[in-house]
Amino acid sequence: MSDITYLPGKEPHEKEHRLIFRNVDRKGWNPKIKTYLAEGGYEMAMKALKMKPQEVIDEVKASGLRGRGGAGFPTGIKWGFIPPNNTKPVYLICNCDESEPGTFKDRYIAHQDPHQLIEGMVISAYAVGAHVAYIYIREEFPEAAIILEKAIAEAKKNGFLGKDIQGSGFDLEIYVHRGAAAYICGEETGLIESLEGKRPYPRIKPPYFPAAIGLYMAPTIVNNVESLCHVVHILRMGGEEYIKLGTPRNSGTRMSVFQAMFLRGTVAVPITFQELLYDMCGGPKDGRTLKAVIPGGSSSKILRCNETFQIGRGDDAEEMTFWQLPLDFDTLAAAGSMAGSGGVIVMDDTRRMSWVLNNITHFYAHESCGQCTPCREGSTWMKKVSDRIEDGKATPTDVQVLEDIAYQIDGKTVCAFGEASAWPVEAMIDKFRDELVGETSDDNDTRSAERIAQEQFLSSVPQ
Amino acid sequence: MSSKIEAPRPRSIDRSKLSYISTSAPNDREVPKPRLIDRSAVEYIRPVLTVLEKNVHSPVTPGVVHFPQFKITPALEKAANKRIAQYPDDQRRSAVLPLLHEVQHRHGFISPESIEWVAEKLGIAAIKVVEVVTFYPGFRQKAPGKLHFRVCRTLSCAMGGSYELMANLCEITGIDRGSADTHKDPISISPCGNYSVEYAECLASCGTAPVCLVNDDFHEGVTPEKAESLITQYES
Numbered sequence: 226m227s228d229i230t231y232l233p234g235k236e237p238h239e240k241e242h243r244l245i246f247r248n249v250d251r252k253g254w255n256p257k258i259k260t261y262l263a264e265g266g267y268e269m270a271m272k273a274l275k276m277k278p279q280e281v282i283d284e285v286k287a288s289g290l291r292g293r294g295g296a297g298f299p300t301g302i303k304w305g306f307i308p309p310n311n312t313k314p315v316y317l318i319c320n321c322d323e324s325e326p327g328t329f330k331d332r333y334i335a336h337q338d339p340h341q342l343i344e345g346m347v348i349s350a351y352a353v354g355a356h357v358a359y360i361y362i363r364e365e366f367p368e369a370a371i372i373l374e375k376a377i378a379e380a381k382k383n384g385f386l387g388k389d390i391q392g393s394g395f396d397l398e399i400y401v402h403r404g405a406a407a408y409i410c411g412e413e414t415g416l417i418e419s420l421e422g423k424r425p426y427p428r429i430k431p432p433y434f435p436a437a438i439g440l441y442m443a444p445t446i447v448n449n450v451e452s453l454c455h456v457v458h459i460l461r462m463g464g465e466e467y468i469k470l471g472t473p474r475n476s477g478t479r480m481s482v483f484q485a486m487f488l489r490g491t492v493a494v495p496i497t498f499q500e501l502l503y504d505m506c507g508g509p510k511d512g513r514t515l516k517a518v519i520p521g522g523s524s525s526k527i528l529r530c531n532e533t534f535q536i537g538r539g540d541d542a543e544e545m546t547f548w549q550l551p552l553d554f555d556t557l558a559a560a561g562s563m564a565g566s567g568g569v570i571v572m573d574d575t576r577r578m579s580w581v582l583n584n585i586t587h588f589y590a591h592e593s594c595g596q597c598t599p600c601r602e603g604s605t606w607m608k609k610v611s612d613r614i615e616d617g618k619a620t621p622t623d624v625q626v627l628e629d630i631a632y633q634i635d636g637k638t639v640c641a642f643g644e645a646s647a648w649p650v651e652a653m654i655d656k657f658r659d660e661l662v663g664e665t666s667d668d669n670d671t672r673s674a675e676r677i678a679q680e681q682f683l684s685s686v687p688q
Numbered sequence: 689m690s691s692k693i694e695a696p697r698p699r700s701i702d703r704s705k706l707s708y709i710s711t712s713a714p715n716d717r718e719v720p721k722p723r724l725i726d727r728s729a730v731e732y733i734r735p736v737l738t739v740l741e742k743n744v745h746s747p748v749t750p751g752v753v754h755f756p757q758f759k760i761t762p763a764l765e766k767a768a769n770k771r772i773a774q775y776p777d778d779q780r781r782s783a784v785l786p787l788l789h790e791v792q793h794r795h796g797f798i799s800p801e802s803i804e805w806v807a808e809k810l811g812i813a814a815i816k817v818v819e820v821v822t823f824y825p826g827f828r829q830k831a832p833g834k835l836h837f838r839v840c841r842t843l844s845c846a847m848g849g850s851y852e853l854m855a856n857l858c859e860i861t862g863i864d865r866g867s868a869d870t871h872k873d874p875i876s877i878s879p880c881g882n883y884s885v886e887y888a889e890c891l892a893s894c895g896t897a898p899v900c901l902v903n904d905d906f907h908e909g910v911t912p913e914k915a916e917s918l919i920t921q922y923e924s
Contacts, residue, residue: 323892324889324890324892325890326842326843326844326889326890326894327843327844327890327894328892328894329892329893329894329895331892332892332893357776363892364789364824364826365838365888365891365892365901366892367901367904368904368906400774402774402782402785402786403785403786403789404785404824404826405785405788405789405820405824405825405826405827406824406825406826406888406889407823407824407825407826408889408890419785420782421779421781421782422781422782422783422784422785422810422816422820423781423816423819423820424819424820424823425823441776441779519843523842523843568894570843570844570894572847576847581843584841584842584843584846585843587841587870588842588843588889588890590870591825591870591871591889592889594823
């Protein structure tokens with residue numbers, strides 16, 4: 226890998242292990258099939274087509290690959306959920322509706338390495354027995370949609386897609402389907418509804434598990450772009466070898482994308498926050514200190530930088546400061562947050578938490594699909610309350626009201642959007658209650674004339 | 689007072705009198721095929737138009753001069769047929785989004801006539817297209833300016849200064865965003881019709897914040913000071 230050079234200013238950090246990002250920002254790289262084939266492209270697809278589908282599934286299961294979309298569900302197990310006596314056509318959908326605030330990994334693959342994705346899709350489609358696959362790409366990537374369509378046409382011309390791929394007898398067609406700027410389409414059943422040409426109202430699970438009843442009521446596998454790309458590397462390295470890349474139960478590399486006003490970059494796990502934010506990203510600028518970190522897209526719970534956590538249970542429990550936390554699915558879950566989609570957002574001490582909270586509630590109020598009442602009404606209500614707090618027009622009880630609303634959305638909706646909108650608010654109030662209450666004032670309490678009269682009357686009555 | 693509450697007894701219904709209720713089991717009931725809009729049947733088309741008039745308000749904006757009026761052309765038909773072929777024959781409805789994208793790309797926004805055309809093309813009721821258009825923020829119901837700016841306002845970009853960027857853009861182009869509303873009326877257009885602005889939710893490039901889309905072009909690292917150069921690079 227030493228012969229790969231990257232564009233100036235885009236070189237990876239020495240601790241970074243680039244697997245699926247190998248060709249991103251690489252010198253002399255372009256998204257054409259010629260470049261990809263010169264690097265041994267589509268060899269793994271050919272290898273997979275010579276194997277039995279079950280062998281491919283077993284290999285992915287052995288690798289312990291967990292879905293990279295946010296929920297972290299094991300990909301191999303998901304593939305195994307297709308009913309064995311199925312007679313309907315099976316569909317494969319690539320979820321490229323990357324809308325989680327703070328996440329921007331799929332963008333690079335779609336723009337710079339589309340053939341890696343297509344190869345991963347060929348292997349996955351073969352494993353699950355799909356002959357039609359869709360790439361659901363968000364509307365905000367107009368250029369990527371064109372690049373992907375070009376790449377699909379190229380792959381078809383070279384015989385890696387279409388009828389009887391390379392004489393194996395396996396047919397596959399991939400189509401690009403553009404969404405229309407709705408965050409909820411990232412939810413897999415919402416995505417399926419959208420692909421069917423309806424409003425993307427998520428379906429209730431059970432019974433609508435996509436692997437059993439998905440697109441057009443047929444079994445459907447929905448995988449994230451990153452997960453599908455990892456399949457290529459699992460076949461190259463073998464599941465046993467791949468699992469060694471990460472920590473147990475968190476195998477493989479993982480892209481974490483970071484940003485803040487002062488930090489930028491992409492890396493792979495396992496590393497701790499200390500290594501990530503100070504060693505790799507260079508720490509905060511202008512001598513500021515870090516205040517809080519959102520570790521996995523805006524829906525994950527915020528972590529305070531001066532916290533300590535109890536990780537593990539019983540005798541195995543150990544105390545860890547925030548800086549010692551490794552960035553993997555299980556530790557972050559134990560710390561009360563989640564690794565989610567891997568977008569790390571960092572805030573320094575100049576940020577007002579009420580402002581951050583207000584920005585997040587505005588996002589969720591805008592993106593709630595409106596199917597379930599708690600989420601539709603609650604997200605708008607939270608927006609209004611947080612507007613008041615941010616403007617300094619709130620009373621201390623408003624913080625309590627906000628928390629109550631959040632807990633009444635959590636777990637009462639069809640899809641996980643309810644939690645996604647409630648968790649950041651719950652965590653923000655939990656961790657920064659004093660700061661939020663500090664921005665409120667009792668003077669803002671507006672009382673009706675009736676209530677004032679009532680209070681005057683009650684105070685005038687002798688006790 | 690009796691403690692037991694009696695359930696009301698169901699009224700017996702003579703089902704033979706109710707022609708619209710099918711008496712057969714729901715499984716083998718034949719699903720009626722959606723009717724195509726027959727333009728000659730005014731009685732039928734009238735309520736459809738009412739639905740459209742009610743739900744799709746396409747106010748005339750200054751930007752309308754930059755876009756050709758909706759017209760069914762062979763090129764549009766060809767593009768539409770290509771999109772429809774992507775989906776199984778009995779699932780033509782799936783092509784609603786791609787078809788609307790084709791229309792919006794050519795004509796700038798989704799007009800009532802184009803909704804009627806899409807519905808006719810896919811053999812579904814117009815309301816099923818309307819519900820899609822009114823749901824997705826990606827579909828516009830009025831013409832934007834010649835240059836349409838979509839500035840990301842979500843956390844990462846907001847921390848990078850996208851609110852200031854938006855303020856600068858509005859100041860340079862003379863746009864008044866006073867009446868803008870994220871749900872009902874997200875797009876604000878300059879009086880000259882050349883520019884329009886809108887806040888977008890997370891454009892997925894948080895590492896290079898603040899970012900914005902100008903028509904279909906993506907711009908990274910557009911700090912508030914770069915607002916002017918962003919506009920001038922399109923002037924020529």
